[in-house]
Ligand SMILES: [Mg+2]
């Protein structure tokens with residue numbers, strides 16, 4: 060994996076603690092950052108990579124997550140990364156229910172939207188960091204590399220597996236210095 064120019068980062072289970080199955084981050088105080096994730100996002104950005112967050116949030120369509128709450132959480136995330144000296148280029152959300160749109164990962168709509176906003180994005184020069192099969196499948200669909208964040212690295216589901224976003228950033232930053 061060569062050092063990418065764009066890093067697509069999943070949210071739940073990568074940046075913040077994943078809610079229980081069939082639950083959602085419904086309030087600002089339910090958004091619990093994982094250790095090192097803000098610093099990792101800032102380091103990637105400071106090294107010259109474009110950081111785009113792509114997140115499935117069907118809790119919005121289910122009316123369990125208010126759009127205003129989502130906005131507050133994402134504003135706070137952007138502020139935290141900025142305070143650490145980095146920048147999030149975009150946070151793109153699919154608020155739709157499963158099987159009703161073209162943007163819920165593993166579909167590619169969020170990635171296509173990122174490219175519309177930033178035409179210089181080259182999927183072949185991008186990496187997707189995620190904890191779900193849908194992230195890995197989306198990466199495959201756009202022709203990007205993938206890093207799988209998993210509590211059980213080495214289960215053989217994907218070529219590059221790490222335990223945290225911080226570890227993923229470490230791999231990408233090491234490659235930059237090669
Ligand atoms: Mg996730």
Ligand SMILES: [Zn+2]
Pocket residue numbers: 153154155160161162163
């Ligand atoms: Zn959607």
